[in-house]
Amino acid sequence: MKKIYTCIICPRSCELEADILPDGQVSVSGNGCPRGAEWIRNELSDPKRTIASSVLVEGGEKEIVSVRLSSPVPLRMIFPIMDEIRRVSAKAPVSIGDIIIRDVLSSGADVIATSSVLAKKE
Ligand code: SF4
Numbered sequence: 001m002k003k004i005y006t007c008i009i010c011p012r013s014c015e016l017e018a019d020i021l022p023d024g025q026v027s028v029s030g031n032g033c034p035r036g037a038e039w040i041r042n043e044l045s046d047p048k049r050t051i052a053s054s055v056l057v058e059g060g061e062k063e064i065v066s067v068r069l070s071s072p073v074p075l076r077m078i079f080p081i082m083d084e085i086r087r088v089s090a091k092a093p094v095s096i097g098d099i100i101i102r103d104v105l106s107s108g109a110d111v112i113a114t115s116s117v118l119a120k121k122e
Pocket of ligand 1: 030031033035036037
């Protein structure tokens with residue numbers, strides 16, 4: 001079964017034709033470099049995504065801090081991780097790079113702050 005995909009790894013956006021062979025192997029053509037073939041094989045076998053979101057901050061000058069995952073996680077974990085992110089809060093001050101949740105849901109990825117929030121002045 002052949003399917004066409006657009007590679008998202010670089011701006012060249014190659015059109016990849018992936019053919020899933022009867023033995024489960026994936027034959028790839030149209031890729032301008034090996035990274036495209038690797039990406040589509042991973043996408044077909046174990047797709048991964050990353051998340052950017054925000055977390056509530058207690059005692060901060062802002063009520064939320066932006067966060068992202070330190071590495072992509074399996075697609076099936078995205079919604080459970082989003083639920084976990086909604087459940088937690090961080091205590092101000094928060095600095096860029098602070099780990100808000102370490103190894104979230106044993107995914108191997110940390111939820112890290114991508115901005116800073118100072119503590120509220122009394
Ligand atoms: S196949 Fe390679 S050259 Fe083509 S878009 Fe993907 S990464 Fe870029």
